[in-house]
Amino acid sequence: MAKHTKRTRGGQIPKASREGTGKLSSLPSIEEMEVQQSGTPVISFRHLTKVYPAQPEKPALEDISLDIYAGEFVFLVGHSGSGKTTFIRLLNREIVASSGTLEVSGENLMNIRGWRIPYLRRNIGCVFQDFKLLPNKTVFENVAFALEVIGKSQAVVETQTPEVLRLVGLESKMDKMPDQLSGGEQQRVSIARAVVNRPPLLICDEPTGNLDPQTSLGIMRLLERINRTGTTIVVATHDREMVDSMRRRVIALENGHVVRDQDRGVYGLDA
Numbered sequence: 569m570a571k572h573t574k575r576t577r578g579g580q581i582p583k584a585s586r587e588g589t590g591k592l593s594s595l596p597s598i599e600e601m602e603v604q605q606s607g608t609p610v611i612s613f614r615h616l617t618k619v620y621p622a623q624p625e626k627p628a629l630e631d632i633s634l635d636i637y638a639g640e641f642v643f644l645v646g647h648s649g650s651g652k653t654t655f656i657r658l659l660n661r662e663i664v665a666s667s668g669t670l671e672v673s674g675e676n677l678m679n680i681r682g683w684r685i686p687y688l689r690r691n692i693g694c695v696f697q698d699f700k701l702l703p704n705k706t707v708f709e710n711v712a713f714a715l716e717v718i719g720k721s722q723a724v725v726e727t728q729t730p731e732v733l734r735l736v737g738l739e740s741k742m743d744k745m746p747d748q749l750s751g752g753e754q755q756r757v758s759i760a761r762a763v764v765n766r767p768p769l770l771i772c773d774e775p776t777g778n779l780d781p782q783t784s785l786g787i788m789r790l791l792e793r794i795n796r797t798g799t800t801i802v803v804a805t806h807d808r809e810m811v812d813s814m815r816r817r818v819i820a821l822e823n824g825h826v827v828r829d830q831d832r833g834v835y836g837l838d839a
């Protein structure tokens with residue numbers, strides 16, 4: 569049985585700034601910028617266990633209980649096989665938990681009706697390591713398609729698509745094909761596609777896994793900007809440098825258990 573980890577705070581923030589007393593600085597203190605962890609969580613795990621039928625003896629996740637609130641930016645870290653992708657795939661109901669409960673955007677995913685799942689997914693943007701762009705469509709068409717499949721009018725498509733491509737810095741590449749773009753640019757397109765419908769929740773599985781450090785930094789800065797508009801973001805990653813530089817909430821998994829849950833955390837030696 570997993571023991572429940574208590575949320576802890578990162579240890580390297582000076583006390584003055586933690587308590588919001590750094591009056592000499594005109595910048596808001598980290599405490600002032602912190603998201604309110606109250607109200608109804610966007611994501612709520614209670615004693616959740618996931619066992620894959622192909623691996624009945626070893627749960628991929630076991631007895632997970634935690635909450636993620638609106639506006640949070642959360643890193644999910646851990647060794648290969650620790651359960652990060654399983655955690656992400658549970659959130660958009662790609663897979664179903666074996667026991668316990670999971671609520672996402674007010675929906676109980678343990679007994680959600682099949683017809684409601686597409687509506688749940690409209691509230692969740694997804695970004696993957698391998699971009700998953702449609703190779704025969706232009707940048708514009710790849711992003712526009714995400715709106716078209718949910719029945720948005722041509723007028724909405726024509727205003728929101730260029731707007732989001734501007735947000736990710738690709739307005740000049742709208743007519744290119746994916747194979748004419750760098751990896752970082754392709755990931756920007758996939759992020760644009762994920763957020764064009766303005767979902768309140770964005771989940772990313774190793775979004776910088778195929779990118780060099782400099783490009784990864786650009787992607788993380790972009791996710792940070794999207795988070796500042798109020799979008800809740802969960803990022804599964806191996807990218808130690810990124811996690812350490814961003815100092816956001818870190819949930820560390822080990823063999824399917826949460827071994828650390830830390831505000832303004834670092835990647836850590838144990839993950």
Ligand SMILES: Nc1ncnc2c1ncn2[C@@H]1O[C@H](COP(=O)(O)OP(=O)(O)OP(=O)(O)O)[C@@H](O)[C@H]1O
Binds near residue numbers: 622627649650653655
């Ligand atoms: N479809 C599946 N069928 C059976 N077992 C699976 C399946 N997917 C994952 N697992 C197992 O569940 C555990 C967690 O896997 P998961 O993919 O969630 O790990 P991860 O942390 O994302 O790893 P990585 O860093 O390599 O992506 C592993 O033991 C893995 O072998």
Ligand SMILES: [Mg+2]
Binds near residue numbers: 653654773
């Ligand atoms: Mg994975």
